[in-house]
Amino acid sequence: MQEKYDHKEVEGRLRKLWEYEQVYKFNPDSVREVYSIDTPPPTISGVIGVSHVFSYAQADFVARFKRMRGYSVFYPFGFDNNGIPTEMLVEKLHNTTAEREGREKFIALVNSETKAYEQMYRDVWSRVGLSVDWSLLYTTISTDAQRISQLSFLRLNKMGRVYRKETPTIWCPKEGTALSQMELKDKLLKSKFVDIRFSDGIVIATTRPELLPGCVAIFVNPEDGKNKRLVGKRVKVPIFGQEVEVLADSRVDPTKGTGVVMCCTFGDLTDIEWYKAYNLELRIVIDEHGRMLPEHFKGLKIKEARQRIIEDLKAGGYLLGEREIEHAVNVHERCGTEIEFLVKKQWYIRYLDLKETFIKLGNGLEWHPDYMHVRYDNWVNGLQWDWAISRQRYYGIPFPVWYCRKCGEPLFAEEKDLPVNPTTTNPERRCTKCGFGDFMPESDVMDTWATSSLTPMINGRWGSNEELLGKIYPMSLRPQAHDIITFWLFTTVVKAYFHTKKLPWKAVLISGHGLDQHGRPMHKSLGNTVDPKPVMEKYGADALRNWAALSKPGEDASFQEKDIVTGARLVNKLWNAAKLVERLTAKNPERDTSNVMDRWILAKATQIVKEATAMFEEYNYAGAKRTIDGFFWFFSDNYLEFVKYRFYNGDKSASYALRSTFLMIIKMLAPFMPYVTEEIYQGIYREDGGAVSIHLSSWPEDDPALHDEKALLCGDTVQRIIAFIRPWKHNNNLALNAELAEVVIEGELEEGLEDLKGAMNIRKVTRGRGELEIPETGLRISILKA
RNA sequence: GGGCGUGUAGUCGAGUGGUAAGACGUCGCCUUCACACGGCGAAGACCUGGAGUUCGAUUCUCCACAUGCCCACCA
Numbered sequence: 001m002q003e004k005y006d007h008k009e010v011e012g013r014l015r016k017l018w019e020y021e022q023v024y025k026f027n028p029d030s031v032r033e034v035y036s037i038d039t040p041p042p043t044i045s046g047v048i049g050v051s052h053v054f055s056y057a058q059a060d061f062v063a064r065f066k067r068m069r070g071y072s073v074f075y076p077f078g079f080d081n082n083g084i085p086t087e088m089l090v091e092k093l094h095n096t097t098a099e100r101e102g103r104e105k106f107i108a109l110v111n112s113e114t115k116a117y118e119q120m121y122r123d124v125w126s127r128v129g130l131s132v133d134w135s136l137l138y139t140t141i142s143t144d145a146q147r148i149s150q151l152s153f154l155r156l157n158k159m160g161r162v163y164r165k166e167t168p169t170i171w172c173p174k175e176g177t178a179l180s181q182m183e184l185k186d187k188l189l190k191s192k193f194v195d196i197r198f199s200d201g202i203v204i205a206t207t208r209p210e211l212l213p214g215c216v217a218i219f220v221n222p223e224d225g226k227n228k229r230l231v232g233k234r235v236k237v238p239i240f241g242q243e244v245e246v247l248a249d250s251r252v253d254p255t256k257g258t259g260v261v262m263c264c265t266f267g268d269l270t271d272i273e274w275y276k277a278y279n280l281e282l283r284i285v286i287d288e289h290g291r292m293l294p295e296h297f298k299g300l301k302i303k304e305a306r307q308r309i310i311e312d313l314k315a316g317g318y319l320l321g322e323r324e325i326e327h328a329v330n331v332h333e334r335c336g337t338e339i340e341f342l343v344k345k346q347w348y349i350r351y352l353d354l355k356e357t358f359i360k361l362g363n364g365l366e367w368h369p370d371y372m373h374v375r376y377d378n379w380v381n382g383l384q385w386d387w388a389i390s391r392q393r394y395y396g397i398p399f400p401v402w403y404c405r406k407c408g409e410p411l412f413a414e415e416k417d418l419p420v421n422p423t424t425t426n427p428e429r430r431c432t433k434c435g436f437g438d439f440m441p442e443s444d445v446m447d448t449w450a451t452s453s454l455t456p457m458i459n460g461r462w463g464s465n466e467e468l469l470g471k472i473y474p475m476s477l478r479p480q481a482h483d484i485i486t487f488w489l490f491t492t493v494v495k496a497y498f499h500t501k502k503l504p505w506k507a508v509l510i511s512g513h514g515l516d517q518h519g520r521p522m523h524k525s526l527g528n529t530v531d532p533k534p535v536m537e538k539y540g541a542d543a544l545r546n547w548a549a550l551s552k553p554g555e556d557a558s559f560q561e562k563d564i565v566t567g568a569r570l571v572n573k574l575w576n577a578a579k580l581v582e583r584l585t586a587k588n589p590e591r592d593t594s595n596v597m598d599r600w601i602l603a604k605a606t607q608i609v610k611e612a613t614a615m616f617e618e619y620n621y622a623g624a625k626r627t628i629d630g631f632f633w634f635f636s637d638n639y640l641e642f643v644k645y646r647f648y649n650g651d652k653s654a655s656y657a658l659r660s661t662f663l664m665i666i667k668m669l670a671p672f673m674p675y676v677t678e679e680i681y682q683g684i685y686r687e688d689g690g691a692v693s694i695h696l697s698s699w700p701e702d703d704p705a706l707h708d709e710k711a712l713l714c715g716d717t718v719q720r721i722i723a724f725i726r727p728w729k730h731n732n733n734l735a736l737n738a739e740l741a742e743v744v745i746e747g748e749l750e751e752g753l754e755d756l757k758g759a760m761n762i763r764k765v766t767r768g769r770g771e772l773e774i775p776e777t778g779l780r781i782s783i784l785k786a
Numbered sequence: 787g788g789g790c791g792u793g794u795a796g797u798c799g800a801g802u803g804g805u806a807a808g809a810c811g812u813c814g815c816c817u818u819c820a821c822a823c824g825g826c827g828a829a830g831a832c833c834u835g836g837a838g839u840u841c842g843a844u845u846c847u848c849c850a851c852a853u854g855c856c857c858a859c860c861a
Contacts, residue, residue, distance in 0.1 A: 186860085193861090206861050219861090252861085261861045268860075327860055371790065375856065378789055382857070482790095483856070512855095519854085550799085550809095554791085556854075560798070562810050569823045576821035583820075626800070630808075637825075648819085730815070730827055737818050761818095 001582050001683045005575040007540030010679050015126055017682075023693045024067075024131045026074045028471055035071035036472035037063055038456050038505060039132070040480050040488070041078030041140060044117050045085035048124050049529035050544070050559050051514030051522045057548035058511050059479035060130045061621040064671035066476075067131065068699040074472045076136035076459050079121065081114045082145070083448045087395045089113070098395035104421055106395055107141055114139055124532060129541050129674045131695065138458050140451050141397070146419035149451045150400040151463050153389075154412055156498060161350050164410070168265075168272045169344045169388070170330075173290025173302070174337040178344060178392035185333040188326055195258065195320040196313060199236040202246075203320060205257030207327070209313065210305040213240045213294040214264035214285040217278065219247050224254035237262075238318040239309070240294070247278060266341035286340055302340075347390040347399065347444070351494055355380055361493050366507035368619040369554040372482060379486040387494070389450045396445030398422055404431035405438040415463075453491035456504045475505040482510045482554060509619050512556035514548075519558045530559055542673035543567030549672045552622040570629065571676045574669070577636055577662060578680040584647040585659040588688050593706075595646070596751040598657035600715025601639045603708040605631070605661045610702040612668055621671070628668045635661065638719055645758040659684075664700040717777045718752040721745075724774050725760050728783060737761055739786040746770035747779035 018024065037059060042052060067073045080086070090106070090113050091097055098106040122134065138145065156162045170179045191207045198204060202218070215237050220227040230246045237244060244262075251270055252261050263274045265282050274280060285293050292298060292305045300308065313319040330339050351358075358380045367373040390399065400413035400420045409431055413420045422441035430437045454462070460469030474496075480488060489508060496504035513521055516528040523529070535544050546567025551557040593599050608631040615623040639661075646654040663685055670677040674695060681694035691697040725743070729736055740762045745753075746769050753765045763786065770780030 204861075208861075253859090257861055263861090270859085270861080329860065369791095374790060378857075382788090486856075515854095521855095556792095558798085560810085563798075565823080566809065572823045573821065576824085578820080580820040623800090626808085633808095636821085640820080641825085644820095726826060733815090735816065735818080736826060737816090 001575075001579055001680075003579075005571060005676065005679070007542070007571070007675065008537070011127065011129075011536075011541055011675050014675055014678050014682075017678075018131075018693065018695070021692050023695050024073075024075065024133050026076075026133045026136060027072055028468060030072040032070060032072040034074055034471055034476070035063075035066040036074035036459070036475040036477070037076070038459065038475045038478040038492075039075065039077055041080040041138070041452070041455065042121070043083060043085045044079050044081045044114055044121075045089055047524065047529060048121060048532065049514070049522050050532045050535060050547075051529070053128050053532045053544060054514030054548045054557065054559075055479070055481055055511035056125065056130060057128060057545045058553070058621065059477075059509065060128075060132075060545075061549060061625075061671045062477065062479070062509065062616075062619065063131050064674065064695060065616050065621070065699065067695060068667065068670065068697065070698060073131075074136070074459075074475075075130075075132050076138065077122075077125070077130070077132045077134060078138045078140065078455065078458070079114060079118055080140045080448070080452065081110050082140035082396060082451055086110060086114070086141075098393075103394065103398065104424060110141055110395075111139070114141075127536055127541055128532065129545065131674070136459070140448070140458075143419055144461065144464070145451055145454075145458050146397045147464075148454050148458050148462050149397045149446055150413065150418045150420065151415060152450070152454055152457070152495060152499065153446070154400060154415055154418075156349060157412055159498065161498060162347060163350060163386075164345055164347050166343055166345045167348075167388070168275070168341045169346060169392075171288070171340045171342040171344075172332040172335065172337050173286065173288070173340050174335050175332070176288050178342075178390075179332060179339065184330045184339065186328045187331045187336065189329050189331075189338070190324060190326050191329075192310070192322050193257070193325045194310060194313070194322040196238060197318045197320055198238060200230075200233060202230065202235055202260055203258045204260050204262050206262060207325070208264070208267050208306070209309045210292065210297075210302055211264035211267050211285060212237055212262075212309060213242075213297075214266070214283045215240075215242065215244055215262045216265055216280045216283055217244050217247055217263040217274065219249045219252050219261045219263055219274065220259060221250060221252040221254040222248035223250070224252070224259050227254065227259050230260070239312055239316060242283075247274075249274065249277075265343075268341075272341060282343060284343065286342070288342065290337075290340065302338075344392060345390075346388045349387040349389055349494075352383060352386050354494075354497070355383060357497065358490070358493060361497060361503055364503055365493075365505070368507060368509045369552070372485060372508075372510045372554060375482070375485045376490060379490060387491070389447045390444040391447055393445050396448070397451055398445055399442040401442040402427055402439035403442065404434060404436050405440050406436035407431060407434040409433035410442075411439060449487055449491045452488055453495045455492065456496065457499065462499075473500070473504075474502050477507050477509055478505045479509040479511060481513060483513075485510070507619070510554045512551060512554055515556050515558040517558055517560055519556075522559075535564060539564045539568040540571060540675065542571050542675050545672055545674075546570060549622060549625040553619055567673075570632075571673060573636065574632070574666065574673070574676055574680065577632075577640070578666075578684060580640070580647075581658055581662050582684050585655040589656040589659050590652065592652040592656045595643075595651070595653040595657075595755075596711050596714050597639070597643055597718065597755045598653045599706075599708045599711035600718075600752075601635065601661050602657050602706045603712050604715075605635075605664050606702050606706045609664060609668070609700045613699065613702070616671075624668070625672055628665065632665050632669070635665065638722075642718070642722065642755050642759040646755070667694060667697060667700050670694045670697075714749065714751050717749055717779065718756050720774055720777050721749075721756060721779065721781065722759055724772070724781070725783065728772075729760075732785065734785070739763065740783060741786045742766060742782075742784040744768040744770055744782040744784075745779060746781065747777070749779060 063075045090110050195203050195205050231248045233246045234243045263271050266272050292300045297305045362376045398421050402411045402422050456475050460473050492504050516522050543564050547563045612624040612627045643654050666677040666680050678694050743762050743765050771782045773780050
């Protein structure tokens with residue numbers, strides 16, 4: 001073995017070895033039990049930061065552990081290139097738009113562009129050491145993902161779970177497109193709160209006077225003593241003159257403004273709720289590009305109209321007051337435009353009737369950590385709308401639907417034809433309702449969650465390779481971060497229920513986020529992302545992974561260079577211990593446990609195996625890691641130092657204990673530090689007749705033959721005596737290896753005296769009266785200087 | 787506004803119903819043949835504040851404050 005561990009050289013070489021030996025290849029024909037992982041497909045948006053490494057490494061710990069525990073591990077990887085970030089990236093790279101290119105051409109462009117990024121991402125993930133089987137790779141805009149998304153839609157339709165309805169939708173007036181809730185963010189904006197006088201002395205405070213023409217009702221709180229007398233009155237809207245009714249609703253806050261609210265179609269989500277709940281009139285005042293529709297204001301932009309209306313109100317004596325306020329509004333996260341609500345026909349998945357079922361399903365999942373379950377329950381309980389799955393966007397997976405040009409009846413594609421793009425293909429059938437033969441394509445595309453909710457099905461090649469699906473489904477584990485429990489996790493449960501009546505996985509492992517050194521989330525926009533490549537370049541992949549192993553599931557961790565240094569030190573320490581093992585132990589040593597201190601360390605090691613295994617089985621990789629680390633340092637600082645002199649004398653018992661204990665240690669650290677442990681394994685243990693890779697070797701067992709209470713007691717006592725003599729020497733100005741003439745022991749200690757002598761350089765150990773009490777041992781000793 | 791989490795030495799961070807690991811940093815000693823990316827040792831927290839349960843709480847309950855995240859609101 002090399003004198004110094006060179007992670008750069010080692011890592012590249014071992015990656016080749018793993019690839020050559022197909023160490024991580026999933027074998028569908030294996031008789032072993034399958035452990036399948038529903039890896040989160042990262043968005044193709046340009047960068048990987050250490051925060052990604054943080055959560056992906058945690059899933060990899062589990063994958064590697066399970067592999068060593070004898071499972072046939074199905075560990076795929078995917079890329080999410082079916083979303084706005086990817087669309088933006090590709091549009092920027094090619095200086096074009098999806099619309100200009102045409103859907104199919106643009107998707108082809110995305111696919112080819114993804115290939116380039118794929119290579120880059122894959123390179124990083126491989127360097128990190130993810131034990132992924134890259135032959136299982138998928139992307140969310142691939143033909144297969146399109147086929148599966150459309151298949152899901154068709155099946156849901158057959159079940160009567162799909163419907164199309166005209167409803168208000170979130171709209172960006174600048175880009176002229178529908179948005180999902182995910183694409184919104186809050187922004188503090190300055191605005192004017194104006195008091196407007198309606199008829200009957202009613203005063204309403206609003207920030208959106210330009211919506212007056214869209215006013216369809218007025219609301220007060222039914223408990224509001226001051227205003228409830230207004231209920232039932234018909235009121236005239238200033239300037240525009242329409243008469244609207246005053247209604248009572250508890251959603252009104254009587255303390256806000258004047259306690260009287262106008263409901264316009266639509267100013268905010270409450271307006272939409274009222275519109276639905278009270279079956280109100282629809283008065284659309286803003287078009288798709290954010291221009292006003294009503295007469296006298298037609299064509300004005302929202303803000304111009306607002307100013308104009310305020311002037312008109314003033315002129316008409318309707319304006320009672322105005323004041324500047326600052327309030328949070330929803331804006332499109334991409335362009336910062338304040339969003340509007342427009343009425344559009346949308347496809348929905350009907351599921352509100354199944355809330356109880358979803359709660360029950362959630363109860364059947366194994367949650368790690370357990371408290372994340374609550375977020376799921378809260379979300380399901382709070383659901384108010386069915387799942388809107390259509391988007392008026394250009395890029396995405398199309399709906400496999402046409403509409404009859406005569407009667408408007410939708411015609412659904414046939415499963416065998418999937419995937420289809422209705423805008424470029426025509427159904428060779430006639431309308432099922434009226435028999436007409438000419439159709440109009442559905443131009444909307446599916447919400448990305450409609451696809452990513454199907455990752456278990458995509459992994460299993462649903463509809464084309466049922467055998468594979470049967471083997472991996474339900475999947476064993478969904479690892480993901482906590483911020484998308486309500487989206488990705490929930491929607492996957494929904495689809496799994498509809499299509500398979502089962503939960504999609506047995507367990508979910510929720511990771512936290514990797515934060516920057518100040519504890520802030522890493523964002524491209526904050527400029528605080530840390531590129532993992534130079535970190536790995538400097539400290540090695542194992543050191544970076546070690547950081548991810550420090551925090552438990554669900555916990556965030558800030559990225560501190562000192563934590564990476566800690567990992568690098570562990571690697572170094574392991575390497576040096578390995579050199580000692582290589583030098584001083586024989587290959588395939590015979591089992592020899594004649595010395596009590598050797599039995600002691602072996603017995604301790606089995607205890608650690610037991611503890612660490614139990615923790616790992618509970619997905620507590622961090623606890624396992626801590627336990628194993630702690631043992632390794634203890635082993636190095638105590639056992640190795642105590643019995644070193646025997647190694648040099650070729651002691652067989654010491655050699656056996658050293659070689660086998662160290663093997664247990666590196667095996668248990670292999671999921672965390674795959675490189676250095678593999679290098680050591682290849683250098684020392686491979687020739688003992690083990691597996692081709694440590695990662696295919698079996699996880700250590702808690703071997704009952706190594707349990708030894710007596711040795712544990714005796715060894716602990718010896719260790720305590722030494723721990724006592726060390727500072728004694730220190731306090732007596734003696735070097736640690738300084739010779740002592742004699743140590744007199746009073747009390748019970750039968751074995752281990754030889755190692756005590758050897759470790760502390762004592763000329764002779766005798767029995768007699770001791771002056772100094774050793775804590776927790778019931779022993780007293782006297783120490784005589786040389 | 788609702789929900790969930792967190793609050794332990796200068797920093798990071800385990801953990802327990804009986805006064806608290808470890809790491810980094812600091813200080814001292816040691817270049818002894820795996821390792822100075824090391825070893826040995828020292829100083830440093832009474833566990834955010836308050837109330838309660840208990841023989842006893844840092845650990846359980848409640849309240850407060852601080853902080854993070856998710857959801858909702860934003861007339």
